[in-house]
Amino acid sequence: MYTTDGATWTQSAGLRKGLPTIGVVEPAKLNTDAGDDYVYDAIVIGAGYAGLTATRDLTTQGKKTLLLEGRDRLGGRTWHATINGFNYEMGGTWVHWHMPHIYREISLYGLQDDWIVTQIPGSKEDYTTLTSYGEQRNISHAEEADIVGRVWRLFCNVDGDDLRHTWKYAFGTDQSPDLMAEWDKLSCQDRLDQVKRRLSVEDLAVLEAVVLQMGSHTPTGLNDIALHTRLRSGQSKLHRCMFEHAVSTGNLSYSFQTPVVRIEDANGIVTVVARDGTSYRAKSVIATVPLNVLSSIEFSPPLPQEKQAAAAEGSVNKCNKLHVDLNGPDWLSWGSLGAPGKGLIALFGDGLTAADNSHLVGFGPDPNTERGMQLDDIEAIKVAVKDLLPKDKAEEVVFNRIVYHDWNADEFAKGTWCYLPPNFITKYLSALQRPHGNVIFASGDFSDGWRGWIDGAVQAGMQTAKQVIDLQSKQQKVLPKVNAANGVNGA
Structure with missing residues (x-):
């Protein structure tokens, strides 16, 4: 299938937009029982590595999860196109066994021998x-x-x-x-x-x-x-493994070509509004959009000033x-x-x-x-x-x-891998990593290790999924307990 992303030129055909990739996903597969009032355990915004890791971890832990992605494909800023049998890595490419989080994913899905050596x-x-x-x-x-x-x-x-x-x-x-x-x-x-x-x-x-x-x-x-090793099967192969693992749990709903424009957190429920006006509700939301895209989403209540300033300054790598x-x-x-x-x-x-x-x-x-x-x-x-x-x-x-693929003209990227400007880490890193009510943020752009790399995105997705699971477990434990003897609870 073809994504609308990317372009290829040959002397005979000229410049053509769109590239074939195994990462393309049909637009939607929503919970058939989900009415207007349905509340998911979690909504994950973005199907890059941070979003896919969080989605897989949530669904395998029994959380009813909705994955929303603005593009028509998996992978975010990493994906590969296959043309005449050759895989072209369009974004993030090289991975290595010295990168602990992504190598765990590679070995989990049996790709530990699936290498191509560059040069x-x-x-x-x-x-x-x-x-x-x-x-x-x-x-x-x-x-x-x-x-x-x-x-x-x-x-x-x-x-x-x-x-x-x-x-x-x-x-x-x-x-x-x-x-x-x-x-x-x-x-x-x-x-x-x-x-x-x-x-x-x-x-x-x-x-x-x-x-x-x-x-x-x-x-x-x-x-x-x-620049040493990349996956022979391509990044989109690993995306597929992670995505299909989540699908196999029966706990995943998803909608692609569904850009998010607003996130509202009120009365313990987070409402996510898509560009077409459709709204979805969940107990928790994990937003994995790149730093340079964060300001394109409206938040209610508004993001703290530090987060807004960080999003406005953004990554300088173009x-x-x-x-x-x-x-x-x-x-x-x-x-x-x-x-x-x-x-x-x-x-x-x-x-x-x-x-x-x-x-x-x-x-x-x-x-x-x-x-x-x-x-x-x-x-x-x-x-x-x-x-x-x-x-x-x-x-x-x-x-x-x-x-x-022109990442700078891509509305869901607005740049390539993250380079942060001077004074950014000191002023904003901890603020970007903090939750905003029931909204948690995950991105390789502000991870703790391998920041700006695939490994950092996987780490952030893993950590935020755990945050959601722990938070909801804690909330469940503090629900008011009523003595069964009074005939109200457990009668």
Whole structure:
């Protein structure tokens, strides 16, 4: 089935909107017993990883749950399209066994051996091309790892001790609060300005590309974890496993293509109103919409000022991601980093298509900045790709296919993975994580660990489902007890 999301270009067919994916779900399957007054145990808003995790956990614990999703598909900011037998990951892609929450899901559904390794060695163009302010050279992947590891370590070493003592474990944001507040004041540009005098022109170009592309978590994490393995079956396969698990409980109702516009919490019941005017009621609501979308929903009572301010400021990451298939297998092992670029700052081989053509994944900065480009401008994409290719070979390549989804123009995303602006963590993180009455919020955008990544979304969904279950269990236990002897209760 086809989703309305995404687009693909070929020379013969031109640019076409919509892509085939196993993530598409028929619009609605509601509780047949649900009248206007029916009250679900919980409503989950959003069918990304946070929403799917919460939905699965709630339904397997016996909670009558309604899943509402504005799109026509599962996955939120992660999903894959399958074209001619090849899976194109349109959003969040790479997962790793060092990511504890998502790996638990992968192994739960028997996908622990379902891996593809990015940048398989051995093709003709088996090296990395570095482009730095007009200068270009080819280096080995080992040299690339050394450079990336060195510059990224310098960038992250804000305390001069590689955070060995000030940040002892990854999932706690309340460590070293004074230092955390100090570091939180820095933007990525501020940190670049602090370290750039210690870098060569080439080093600085590599670091700028790495920061714009990923923001990895370990000195060589860009290669070791963040861009190493993805699911062979695709992210939408795991979404399907989680969704169908919830369906199998008999406790799930769902409605897709159902954007939510209002959430009202009154008298112990939460009413969720969809764009078409339909309303649904529940004891608890878990809202998993991205940070940049939160302000599009009206809340009654209104959200606290801190939450409103956080939603208004939002994530600053508005980068681009795209896929390019080049004719022939030569570019399977190749990669490139460069700045300032002509719309792309990174490009690397990620498997061969069924026709034995090289599949490349590319990243670029905010399309509305001086270095950016609009994704529907196919000629601009070709120029950007050629700018990162070796100069002596750029004009020889043949473009077979271009695939993308414009996350910045997507009303249910309004950006890509989360980068938070300066001072945000100190001012807003705890406020975003707090419930608002019977409405609880879950998103990888403000999780405790792997923030902005798939693992953070799974963690947030797991935690909020537990909150709902515990809250409703507590409420049930405090119901007034009447002595059975008086003939009222248990007579």
